[in-house]
Amino acid sequence: MFDFEGYGPSIFGGAIITLELAVFSLVLAVFLGLMGAWGKMSRNRLAKGVATFYTTLIRGVPDLVWMMLLFFGGQIALNSILDYLNYDLGFNLPYPQFNEFTAGVLTIGFIFGAYMSETFRGAFMAVENGQIEAGKAYGMSGWKVFSRIMFPQMMRHAIPGIANNWQVLLKTTALVSVIGLADMVRLASEAAKSTGSPFKFLIPVAIVYLAIAALSDIIFKLLNNKYSAGVVKGGS
Amino acid sequence: MDALIALLESNDIFTPNTLMQYWGGLVTTVQLVFLSLIIGLVIAVPLAIMRASDNPWLSRPVWVYTYVFRGTPLLVQLYMIYYGVTLIDGIQDTFWWEIFRGAFYPALIAFVLNTAAYTTEIFRGAIEATPRGEIEAAKAYGMSWARRMRRIVLPSAFRRAIPAYSNEVIFMLHASAIASVVTIIDLLGAARNIYAQYYAPFPAFIFVACIYLILTFGILGVFKQLEKRLLGHLRPR
Numbered sequence: 232m233f234d235f236e237g238y239g240p241s242i243f244g245g246a247i248i249t250l251e252l253a254v255f256s257l258v259l260a261v262f263l264g265l266m267g268a269w270g271k272m273s274r275n276r277l278a279k280g281v282a283t284f285y286t287t288l289i290r291g292v293p294d295l296v297w298m299m300l301l302f303f304g305g306q307i308a309l310n311s312i313l314d315y316l317n318y319d320l321g322f323n324l325p326y327p328q329f330n331e332f333t334a335g336v337l338t339i340g341f342i343f344g345a346y347m348s349e350t351f352r353g354a355f356m357a358v359e360n361g362q363i364e365a366g367k368a369y370g371m372s373g374w375k376v377f378s379r380i381m382f383p384q385m386m387r388h389a390i391p392g393i394a395n396n397w398q399v400l401l402k403t404t405a406l407v408s409v410i411g412l413a414d415m416v417r418l419a420s421e422a423a424k425s426t427g428s429p430f431k432f433l434i435p436v437a438i439v440y441l442a443i444a445a446l447s448d449i450i451f452k453l454l455n456n457k458y459s460a461g462v463v464k465g466g467s
Numbered sequence: 468m469d470a471l472i473a474l475l476e477s478n479d480i481f482t483p484n485t486l487m488q489y490w491g492g493l494v495t496t497v498q499l500v501f502l503s504l505i506i507g508l509v510i511a512v513p514l515a516i517m518r519a520s521d522n523p524w525l526s527r528p529v530w531v532y533t534y535v536f537r538g539t540p541l542l543v544q545l546y547m548i549y550y551g552v553t554l555i556d557g558i559q560d561t562f563w564w565e566i567f568r569g570a571f572y573p574a575l576i577a578f579v580l581n582t583a584a585y586t587t588e589i590f591r592g593a594i595e596a597t598p599r600g601e602i603e604a605a606k607a608y609g610m611s612w613a614r615r616m617r618r619i620v621l622p623s624a625f626r627r628a629i630p631a632y633s634n635e636v637i638f639m640l641h642a643s644a645i646a647s648v649v650t651i652i653d654l655l656g657a658a659r660n661i662y663a664q665y666y667a668p669f670p671a672f673i674f675v676a677c678i679y680l681i682l683t684f685g686i687l688g689v690f691k692q693l694e695k696r697l698l699g700h701l702r703p704r
Contacts, residue, residue, distance in 0.1 A: 288680070290683075291679065291680040291683040291684065292641075292676045292679045292680055292683075293640075293641035293642070293643075293644035293655070293679055294641065294644075295644040295645055295647075295655060296644060296655055296658070296672060296675060296676050296679060297676075299655070299658075299659070299662075299668070299672055300668060300669075300672040300673065300676065303662060303668035303672070304668035304669050304672065307668060307669075308669075398538075402538075402539070402540040402541070403540075404540075405540035405541075405542040405543060406540075406542060406645065408542070409542075409645070409648050416540065416542060416543055416546075419543075420546050420550075423546065423550050424550065427554070428554075429546065429547055429550035429551050429554070430547065430551060430554075433543055433546055433547045433550075434547075436543055437535070437539040437543050437544075437547075440538060440539045440540060440543070441534075441535065441538045441539060444538045
């Protein structure tokens, strides 16, 4: 059963790439999500407008469209910006290559940043105002209030949402195979095409996705326990 | 109208020819999404009833189905069906080959199976949220299981499911863009062709992004009206 006709190692390498892609995207998404949530709750109208525009626009258009726009258009846009800087302003900057991995991380990070914004916004609003006031009354700076009071309490409310987004994000990474990244799905589908036995390669890939999902469920449960320390559950 | 024609003639990319390609893509996308949703809905209702049942012989198999289809990428499911049908022995000699030779029906099957899995879970949640009192009242009236389902549980479960189902509809619209991967000329497929033709990524993809955005807001609007009509009694006054 476990005969992959020599494709085994390369598909395993693809699985590592899938995981790397997912983790890097998650980090970017969490960062953008925190920024977006801050913007949406801000009293600054510009920040609020930008954040609302970002979350609405991203969530209204398919991920694959964003991916292609960024992958096919990103290099052109980057080159023309650099052309402008180098020729018109006299800089001498190098031209970086826009590869599939970067395009994938940027798009998935941007897309899930929008979903994370909503998650974090809800979580921040669930922290009582009195907690923040108490922090300020202790003379804490804005950053200290955030890192010591807001963030740890907010995470308890945010973890279920983050877990949900992560599960969807993980499956979205499969789309990067379409723009040419040699991830697990692309390698398996190429092996399937050239050997003419699709199930032999695609079923193990599906199982790897299910295994990662099950494993991350456990991790998120542990995280949830950590951030819910001291919270008394209601009900029975 | 004249101004519009002049505008169309003055640009290089959005000629009547490419606009017709986009139109063809729009028709394909709408067909795919609409058919998948309708068929998926029909499959999901009995599956959700099974899934909500107390009998593990009924609920477990459905759980396995929804777990697998919700836990793996749609793209992998699509590849399995698209490459898998050609392996069925002798299919090339039957009339089925006419149907499955193109990519449309394999894609439709993948989408139906995927959306049915999500919809089953949505309905299961709605069925399980039926207030106990309603079921007890129905039993007190001497209603049979089937009548209880038909008259009491399902109508209110459908209403409760609307907000979550509207998310699924939008998810399906967005997921349908991967049909372009298996050579279907849907909206994104048309955009990819036009990008390849003119090597102009921004006009080609931004235009199609706008169409998807309009479709998304259209769907949201329809569901908002539906919620107003069917869930009016639950609105805060």
